[in-house]
Amino acid sequence: MITLALAGKPNCGKSTLYRAATMAHADIQNYPFTTIDANFGIAYVRVPCACRDLGLSCGSCTSGIRYIPINLIDVAGLVPDAHAGKGLGNQFLDNLRQADAIINVIDASGGTDLEGNPTEIGANDPLEEIDLVRNEMAMWLFGIIGKHWPKMQRQAQQRSYSLESGLAEILAGLAISEQDILDAEHSSKVSLKGAGEEELLIFSRELLRISKPIIVAGNKTDIASKDSVTRLSQNNVRLVSGAAELALRQAASAEFISYNPGDTAFLIPEPDKLSLAQKKGLDAIATYMKEHEGTGVQAVLNHAVFDLLQMIVVYPVEDENQYMDKRGRILPDAFLIKKGSNPHDLAFMVHSDIGAGFLYAVNARTKMRIKESYELQNGDIIRIVSTAK
Ligand SMILES: Nc1nc2c(ncn2[C@@H]2O[C@H](COP(=O)(O)OP(=O)(O)OP(=O)(O)O)[C@@H](O)[C@H]2O)c(=O)[nH]1
Ligand SMILES: [Mg+2]
Structure with a gap:
């Protein structure tokens, strides 16, 4: 089964997105490092079910919407130099091993600093968070390869030894294949034989780009400024509101609204059943959804699976x-x-x-x-x- 992982700095809303997408429990708090041990759950991608083109009703879909399961991992927040043990260290990087692709969550509202401490909205630049995941993961991979490197280079003196297959064996647990290694060698123009530290780092970055593609999701868009939202979408960031999606899923499971994850709107069958506060909350979400064609959460999962992972x-x-x-x-x-x-x-x-x-x-x-x-x-x-x- 395909596995996606939510990664990013502390307090950007990873667990909120995880809970919204899986409806499984995860702690959510407005301070850094709420999540310590990773959460593993099942989320879904959404597609039109083939039964409708056949004029049938299959029983496995919801009114023609088919949800197909994928694994979703919510990891602890990462801070600069996490690979070297800062923050919660690099244990979370180990949780990214099984991931086929990474959703790099950033705080689109700019309301938290790089360590995840709350600040005023707009006091931080969300675009600065983008390279964090990529850099930390590259350093982590570089560290793993580097540990084996001197021994491997010695073995490579023997004619029968292939560095590529040796490396593939070491990296098998990271869902990295020998083909990924060959491709990375080719596109980074680094030859593994005799590669020194600098070359190995270039190679590690490229291997990561190939084997663990990353998309960026700007969360908390509901409280971000218009300018920030425009700037992020110009920079290829997908806009989401994990909080809105979570509220909708909870309201739907309590049968206050009818909403299928990924819909661009929802219905309130019996408005009289709702309190004034609930109505106000749902109204705000409806306005947000109109502007953004939904909460964006399903769109990010679909994009990762269908566009990124093909x-x-x-x-x-x-x-x-x-x-x-x-x-x-x-x-x-x-x-x-x-x-x-x-x-x-x-x-x-x-x-x-x-x-x-x-x-x-x-x-x-x-x-x-x-x-x-x-x-x-x-x-x-x-x-x-x-x-x-
Ligand atoms: N307005 C708004 N707030 C959000 C959204 N998503 C999360 N939050 C809030 O952001 C805070 C952090 O949310 P978490 O889901 O715990 O963040 P996290 O990234 O898992 O944090 P760590 O586990 O500490 O790394 C909480 O107060 C959430 O309610 C969102 O889409 N909109
Ligand atoms: Mg968390």
């Missing part, structure tokens, strides 16, 4: 005529799979035995057999035929 959605089925599994469930699964994957890759995702026994696949929309080399398309419904059951 995933597509594919529906495996066992009966291509009725789009069902053996138990009669219509489109029972929706898989996130990397763009460029083929039916054989999908078979392995369903189960390693199904992959090993792969015979052929059928495109359920056309009922045609497809080649093993066929590039899966977003929304494909695929029956896999395998010797394994």
